Amino acid sequence: MHSDPQSLPGAEQEPAGRxxxxEELEVEVAQLKQAVNSHAVIDQAIGIxxxxxxxxxxxxxxxxxxxxMGTNIKLRYVAEMVVTWGVTGELVADIREELTRRLNSAR
Known part of the structure; x- marks a missing residue:
């Protein structure tokens, strides 16, 4: 008869609900993947x-x-819209106005 390894003396068990x-490592990997993807999109937007x-x-x-900051939209979303703008030539009015203002003041 086999007993459950978790029930053996000295075996560590995770507290219920923890x-x-x-699972913690899987969450961390997913977060790191998201960060890498966000970073790539931001780099592309910087290039544009x-x-x-x-x-x-x-x-x-x-x-x-x-x-x-001026539009109160997260950076990665602004970056995604700027990358799309680079492809389609279309940009949401709020972002377009703020970006144009920032570009003009940067010159």
Whole structure:
């Protein structure tokens, strides 16, 4: 007869309701994947701002960050919209106005 390894003396058990170490690691991996994807989109948006504004990467970062703050929209969402703008030529009015203002003041 086999007994449950968790019921053996000295075996560690997770408290009820607490995620296991594997579950915690899976959550962490998912968060890291999201961070990598967000970082890539932000880098692409910086590249678009660099070309549109003819500026340095640092200045483009500032413009993108300030556009995010000025519209109260998370940076990664602003970055996604800017990347889409680079492809389609269309940009939500609020973002377009704030980005244009920031680009003009950066020159």
């Amino acid at each position: 995620p296991s170490e594997v 701002v660099i070309t549109r504004g003819r500026m340095t990467p640092d200045k483009a970062w500032d413009v993108l960050r300030e556009t995010s």
